[in-house]
Amino acid sequence: MKKVAIIGVGNSKFGIRQDVNLAELTFESVKPAFEDAGVIGKDIDLLVLGSVGSGGWYEEMLPAVIAAEYCGLTGAGLLRCEAACASGSAAVFTAYSAIVSGNTDLALVIGLEKMREIDTSTTMELIGRAGYYLWEFHNFGMTFPAYYALYATSHMALYGTTEEDLARVAVKNHKYGAMNPLAQFQREITIDDVLSSPVVSWPLKLYDCSPITDGSSAIILASEEKVKELGIDTPIWISGIGSSSDTANLSKRLNYVGLRSSVIASQRAYKASGIEPGQVEVASVHDCFTIAEIMAYEDLGLCRKGDGAKLIQDGQTEIGGKIPINLDGGLKAKGHPIGATGVSMMYELTKQLREEVEKTRQAPLNNYIALAHNVGGTGHYCFVTVLRR
């Protein structure tokens, strides 16, 4: 089977980016990715863009077309992928498949979202349409914090997870976000800060929730032949992708203490890569809410079901622990421009595997295996990607 490597990466500053338009925000990640790989737009055969909000929180209906023109890729194969908050990973999956299939040797993947052009209450309403819109949203007025609060209360009831445990995730991710110049939030916080922040949907408080963010991220994927042809020094190989899904209707889920799609997608990714969970040395997991990171520990097989809170209590997911997680600040502190997030995980893990991040937040590596876990909706979609140097 053809091998595929990440040969160039770029990431915009995440945050409220009213200083740039959609095309400019895109180029802010694409330009460094081009420079990193040593290629330009016309070298690239295929552009796959992950984004959700077209015609919703931003007005352009065809963001992929605007990105292609602005970045000099006109004429390339072109499409947009959507898998809610896992759209970036869906775009990576599509470009990866196209290279393995022999359709192209060099592809650009962009994750893009501009969510702060409209008032955040409207954005919250649109995000709340994830899942079974006509049932849950229309009948019960569910929003995303409310969905994850269901999971948090269930996890607390069954496993004794506490509000302090949830807060510990936010504290850890803010700690690393403070070391990441691209992060939306660069301030450390305390457990008390989290516990005393306004309740959004109990037990989730403001600091348990990831923010609404503008941002873009870009990676360039190449076939093994192209890696050689371009003389790339440190290609980062995609060694396997697993994906899965779950019911639209939350009332049909088996339980509310984990995401079945995370379990299945990760098993598929481990199998495709020929690795066990214990071999992963650094990971980015989908911490849209603090409870989501604790469930991810368990669903990905990094600990047993119900032991997630213990992992964060013991500092096992910080540098120096068993498996450092979200060393870029995660969705919680780096920010969560939803279509960009999955691509931004590839950006971060590529930089980690190349040992190019700020020294204070570099994971210690021996076997150079990384994992990205990207969830769409409330586990409606999940993509897990394993990278190796």
Add this chain to the structure above:
Amino acid sequence: MKKVAIIGVGNSKFGIRQDVNLAELTFESVKPAFEDAGVIGKDIDLLVLGSVGSGGWYEEMLPAVIAAEYCGLTGAGLLRCEAACASGSAAVFTAYSAIVSGNTDLALVIGLEKMREIDTSTTMELIGRAGYYLWEFHNFGMTFPAYYALYATSHMALYGTTEEDLARVAVKNHKYGAMNPLAQFQREITIDDVLSSPVVSWPLKLYDCSPITDGSSAIILASEEKVKELGIDTPIWISGIGSSSDTANLSKRLNYVGLRSSVIASQRAYKASGIEPGQVEVASVHDCFTIAEIMAYEDLGLCRKGDGAKLIQDGQTEIGGKIPINLDGGLKAKGHPIGATGVSMMYELTKQLREEVEKTRQAPLNNYIALAHNVGGTGHYCFVTVLRR
């Protein structure tokens, strides 16, 4: 390289479908596709859905999730593709790539659009955002008929194409639509009917324009191994896909007499398939407006640039002519549920290559080679797919 076949197809009735909701409309094409292939939802590893209007002309934000649950595919890999009116083909491209890459052996592709839930003037506004929204739409109020009218006037000025020539395309496609029980319009029309219909954007009149349609289409793709395992009688092989794109900004196009993305995508598809344009025996081309079909003849290399009108005048694109085109009625008469259209072209051409359509509209075949040409926006995207029996 792994071979990929279409082993099951289904298509809903196209039209104004206020009798069904989004999930029901989807299942109306998926059920016959399952029956045709002899599989059920849980056999399938990957669902790729092509759709544009989520949160726009229909309210659900995650149509792929709703489709997966309703059709019994929960747990499968899942994503949505968007390439404007070529979204269905983008979904086919993605599922095809995933099978060739070895990720999956059996995939379901659904094209879906429900455009008649809101008033058509709002839908027209949303469609008009294709292209460079902030420039063309906001500054000039361009709508889609206006975009294609630019092309029509240019083609008329340069090549002498007439309003009657445009009308001939509508007459031909309504003739075949009248033979297709799935078509939105099942009434034959005359050249006079077209010429006397209300002007929408000169020279395009009402009958030069495809309608706004609800509909779904589904195809099941399988690897060669799976085709053997399932004992499929008449697999229809995807022998090559070419894709390309063009500028967002129409003012940067080279000319207005053809679509460069159609030229490039078709050349890529011919190369991937190892065929010449003259070998194609039946085709579905993107006749969103009558001028688009005439340009497609030329861009696909079925005649020389500027000779498109002659092809329709001479009846060469009807049954009995050199290359019968749009024997299902095309977008013009079958209808154009934009995310479904590319998949519906695969449905129609699979049925043609199997010789299973109504006898009066069956193309005569010797080598059993078919071509689908699906454009997004005003050539912003293009996918060309070659099928062989």
